[in-house]
Amino acid sequence: MTMHYGYRVAAIFLLGFFIDCINIFMSAIALPSIAAQMSVATESISWVANGYILGLTLIVPLSGWLASRFGARQMIVASMLIFSAAALGCARADSFTTLVAWRFIQGAGGGLLIPVGQALTFNLFQGRKRAAISTLIMCVALIAPALSPLLGGLLVDVLSWRWIFYSNIPFSLLAALLAAIWIRPQETERVRADIVGIILVCGALGALLRSLSLFSEQQSLLYATLWLAAALLLAWGYLRHYRRQPSAILDLSLLRNRQLNLSIAVYYAVPGVFTGVNLLTIFYMQQVLHFSAGHTGSFMMLYGAGALVAMLVAGRIYYRVGAPRLFCCGLLLHSGGIALLSLVGHPGDGEVLCAAYLLMGIGGGIAANCAQTTALIELNEQQMSRGSTLWNINRQLTFSLGTALFTLLLALLSHYFPGERAWHLAFIIAAVVGLLPLWLIYQRRFHKEIQ
Structure with a gap:
């Protein structure tokens, strides 16, 4: 039986998306081991993740133009080949600087596939088939983080952290092979390169991520502030450029779409907050509770199980219940799970950890799946590529922002509160932050516009 062409394209995109997700969460479980082996401070080790996210974020605005110039198939194949070579470089890195450099290249390779593959798939x-595909995307987005920490922890415990990167290579090579065989050549409308826009957008994103990293390291607040000011200045420059340039690289007019607006806010409150909280929890369990990497990663299995069930149910009832109710339910459950982490004080609190990860998984599955479905559901074919680019830049920034802000928050709290109390306060603050979109939902009366 021959697979329908649309499902072939979707399979390639989902495989690439899976690879992207495991690279964020599988590498996170190895950060304590990398820090110890390479003698890197805890505040600086986040550059293993930030380097990847920075490369991915900077290449996303270019992906649509490159696909129009060279073709979607060529871009996806090139994406996975670059990714594979960089994964090998990461695994063989002999210094922290080299590792971060390869991670940047790896992120740039992965960033070519995600928006191009998503636009091609959508x-x-x-209609409802697009909602079903959105559910599959979010299944991958939450199953990959559930499985990868456990598998990554076992690789670290049995072999070494280098096998985290070696294990990426078979998947990325398979994605490149399938793209070369399955994706049909397409005639695409040639998009004129917006060189000024590309420079301003990439400069603003790069400066923002650099400032967030410096703030989290707390080594030079002056430099961090200067980088943030540079990011704001470049963003203001792009806004002026966008108003004069009809074919600007990022179409900011799409942000007037309230479905996309609210979905972006929810994504910051759920996957964004969870990424930061999960990183804190990994260090808390390994450094304070003295869990092994494998034991630490095993809790994400509960997260994944809860998320999978929640997403499947939410996907089936989305049109019947409506986005606002699903958003509210997901946000409350997710923040409730984070709040439970503040009750964990010693290794015997395993039941509380299990309940916390299960609740975060159920809430995260509902909210993130609903956001993915709602964000692009009303965009037409002409808007889809530009909408996908905006959405994926937002997705990467949520991960980086969550990591930087909560690392900084813990560092600040540690100055004023002793021991475990700083960790517990960080979890409570994260739970409150995760509820902020509830006010946005109420204020906008969003349900009247999308039901």
């Missing part, structure tokens, strides 16, 4: 599915 254009092949419309």
Whole structure:
């Protein structure tokens, strides 16, 4: 039986998306081991993740133009080949600087596939079928983080952290092979390169991520502030450029779409907050509770199980219940799970950890799946590529922002509160932050516009 062309394209995109997700969460479980082996401070080790996210974020605005210039198939194949070579470089890195450099290249390779693959996939599915594809995307987005920490922890415990990166290579090579065989050549409308816009957007994103990293390291607040000011200045420059340039690299007019607006806010409150909280929890369990890497990663299995069930149910009832109710339910459950982490004080509190990760998984599955479905559901074929670019830049920034802000928060709290109390306060603050979109939902009366 021959697989329908749309599902072939979707399979390639989902495989690439899976690879992207495991690279954020599988590498996180290895950070304590990398820090110890390479003698890197805890505040600086986040550059293993930030380097990847920075490369991915900077290449996303270019992906649509490159696909129009060289073709979607060529871009996806090139993406996975670059990714594979960089994964090998990461595994063989002999210094922290080299590792971060390869991670940047790896992120740039992965960033070529995600928006191009998503736009290509969504254009092949419309209406309820697009909602079903969105559910599959979020299943991957939450199953990969559930499985990868456990598998990554076992690799670290049995072999070494280098096998975290070696294990990426078979998947990325398979994605490149399938793209070369399955994706049909397409005639695409040639998009004129917005060189000024590219420089301003990439400069603003790069400066923002650099400032967030410096703030989290707390080594030079002056430099961090200067980088943040540079990011704001470049963003203001792009805004002026966008108003004069009809074919600007990022179409900011799409942000007037309230479905996309609210979905972006929810994504910061759920996957963004969870990424930061999960990183804190990994260090808390390994450094304070003295869990092994494998034991630490095993809790994400509960997260994944809860998320999978929640997403499947939410996907089936999305049109019947409506986005606002699903958003509210997901946000409350997710923040409730984070709040439970503040009750964990010693290794015997395993039941509380299990309940916390299960609740975060259920809430995260509902909210993130609903955001993915709602964000692009009303965009037409002409808007889809530009909408996908905006959405994926937002997705990467949520991960980086969550990591930087909560690392900084813990560092600040540690100055004023002793021992475990700083960790517990960080979890409580994160739970409150995760509820902020509830006010946005109420204020906008969003349900009247999308039901």
